[in-house]
Amino acid sequence: MSKSYGNLGVLFDVSLSIPIGQAVGIVGPNGAGKTTFLSVINGTEPTSAGSVFFNGTDVTKQGAEERSRSGIGRTFQIPRPFSNLSVFENALAGAAFGGGLRGREAQTAALDALEKSEMMQFANLRAGGLSLLARKRLELARALSTQPKLLLLDEIAGGLTEAECISLIATIKNLKDSGITIVWIEHVVQALVAVVDRLVCLASGTIIQDGIPDEVLKSREVLSVYMGTGI
Amino acid sequence: MSSNIQILRSPKKAAYGSAGALLLFVALAIAPKILDQSITNEWVKLFYLVTLASMWNLLAGYAGMISVGQQAFIGLGAYGVFVFNDHGFSAYESGIIASIVVGVVAVPISFLAFRLRGGYFAIGTWVIAETLRLIIIRFPSLGSGKGRNIQNYTRDPILRNTYTYWMALGVAIFALSACFILLRSRFGLALQSIRDNEVAANSLGIKVDFTKRVVYVIGAMGCAAAGSVICIQSIGVASPNAIFGVSYSAFMIFMVLIGGIGTIEGPVMGALLYFFVDKYFSQSGLWYLVILGVIAIIATLFFPKGIWGEINARWNLSLFPVSYQVKIENNQNDSIHLSKKEK
Ligand SMILES: Nc1ncnc2c1ncn2[C@@H]1O[C@H](COP(=O)(O)OP(=O)(O)O)[C@@H](O)[C@H]1O
Numbered sequence A: 001m002s003k004s005y006g007n008l009g010v011l012f013d014v015s016l017s018i019p020i021g022q023a024v025g026i027v028g029p030n031g032a033g034k035t036t037f038l039s040v041i042n043g044t045e046p047t048s049a050g051s052v053f054f055n056g057t058d059v060t061k062q063g064a065e066e067r068s069r070s071g072i073g074r075t076f077q078i079p080r081p082f083s084n085l086s087v088f089e090n091a092l093a094g095a096a097f098g099g100g101l102r103g104r105e106a107q108t109a110a111l112d113a114l115e116k117s118e119m120m121q122f123a124n125l126r127a128g129g130l131s132l133l134a135r136k137r138l139e140l141a142r143a144l145s146t147q148p149k150l151l152l153l154d155e156i157a158g159g160l161t162e163a164e165c166i167s168l169i170a171t172i173k174n175l176k177d178s179g180i181t182i183v184w185i186e187h188v189v190q191a192l193v194a195v196v197d198r199l200v201c202l203a204s205g206t207i208i209q210d211g212i213p214d215e216v217l218k219s220r221e222v223l224s225v226y227m228g229t230g231i
Numbered sequence B: 001m002s003s004n005i006q007i008l009r010s011p012k013k014a015a016y017g018s019a020g021a022l023l024l025f026v027a028l029a030i031a032p033k034i035l036d037q038s039i040t041n042e043w044v045k046l047f048y049l050v051t052l053a054s055m056w057n058l059l060a061g062y063a064g065m066i067s068v069g070q071q072a073f074i075g076l077g078a079y080g081v082f083v084f085n086d087h088g089f090s091a092y093e094s095g096i097i098a099s100i101v102v103g104v105v106a107v108p109i110s111f112l113a114f115r116l117r118g119g120y121f122a123i124g125t126w127v128i129a130e131t132l133r134l135i136i137i138r139f140p141s142l143g144s145g146k147g148r149n150i151q152n153y154t155r156d157p158i159l160r161n162t163y164t165y166w167m168a169l170g171v172a173i174f175a176l177s178a179c180f181i182l183l184r185s186r187f188g189l190a191l192q193s194i195r196d197n198e199v200a201a202n203s204l205g206i207k208v209d210f211t212k213r214v215v216y217v218i219g220a221m222g223c224a225a226a227g228s229v230i231c232i233q234s235i236g237v238a239s240p241n242a243i244f245g246v247s248y249s250a251f252m253i254f255m256v257l258i259g260g261i262g263t264i265e266g267p268v269m270g271a272l273l274y275f276f277v278d279k280y281f282s283q284s285g286l287w288y289l290v291i292l293g294v295i296a297i298i299a300t301l302f303f304p305k306g307i308w309g310e311i312n313a314r315w316n317l318s319l320f321p322v323s324y325q326v327k328i329e330n331n332q333n334d335s336i337h338l339s340k341k342e343k
């Protein structure tokens, strides 16, 4: 697909096919179009050209709410909490709508998502009062509460301590083992390579490398993009 | 899931709140039979103020739609009474039919209004209200801009006043219960999510436009019902400029912000406050506006969350709770409960 905002082209003929159950990491410099790529997959932004298929269905014309109901979950790089609702209610919204669950089932799914993302101790707090770190976790909890088949993660490891990062890696590994397909954008490459089967490097709106993580990281193209910035 | 986690929705509080409200409702319903009618006639205004404030709060406080054009529906509700009354329905029936019809009319209007966001939405709703006023006054049968009277109504003033009182009370109770029931349902969760972040709500499976449209229509019907009460109480509309006037929006905003936006109780408090200020000071000319202004300043300085917001924050008091509480029991001694690790 391609995506542009007015005259500004952001994604140019990006084509990616992800088998069910795979975990794909996405790296690339700031402004490469990584977040936009997720937005186009989950329907937050419409594509400018091309199409998006999910589970064999063309979802290009579907809105984000419909894609969420059919199993695409997404976190936002800049958290978007429901500030005046409690953490539990935030997750409950995901379970009740994206997850299509009702009553007790929805509540159980919300609690389950809070537990998996280690947010249970904040359950009754107003989401607007959370620290940035907790807000990022809440993003994960909400996405999980929708019972996703495909989980799109946008920089959720930034700013974590070593111990927190290890526990996050374990959480995402568990999700992968439970059969969820994962696309994970992350600058913390050590966290990525601990989980993903495949690494894609996006630069200036095009895929410049796609393959086994170690090889991608060593490739000339990726090194030149990151030259001077370190990775 | 471990079994030592409970989800509470304050069922007791909700039951007490509802029971208390029911008692109050019964007391208010029999009041015109007991009290002097000069007293209860005044309360009609209180009831339609409560209705208007609750509807504005539903829109702004729970769905994030700041409208300054709800007078469009007040006016349509009032004029709708003439239309159906002329066709042989009683004034009261006409009010109810008009409210439903206004709900239908609000659907296409919402498509127009929803093209705009934020401040543009607010101004847009005002423009829509003005446009509707200009359309209405083109009809000679509706008084061509000079206002008109209801033709067919009960001449017995006691009967008329009692019926009007009951209708106003019924509309207010209906509006309040609709808010409470809606907000406790999953629909309420969707609404509040949309209010806080539309993009996130959308990506969590919530149909943003549809949900907002439903609320917009409910808000329109509530305001139309209030408008028909206003019309019936004065047996007609004196001036289309007043019934379609933006000052209704100003009073709704005043009541909701002072009372406490985003709570069920707040708009009722705001309506009560405004009702008394209006009762005792509306004849004092300029002072009336000064007093309203002073109240608004005091409230913004000392109670930024409104009266009920302050009560709620200080004593955690809520008569009509719509939120959820997660209760995690830490009972190491209690062997019956599974702990999280044993799961
Ligand atoms: N809503 C938008 N409108 C206009 N330009 C945008 C918008 N969102 C992102 N962009 C632009 O698209 C480019 C890619 O942004 P983004 O996808 O956030 O990159 P990344 O996540 O890789 O850092 C940037 O140049 C950014 O300024």
Ligand SMILES: [Mg+2]
Binding pocket: A034, A035, A036, A077
């Ligand atoms: Mg980004």
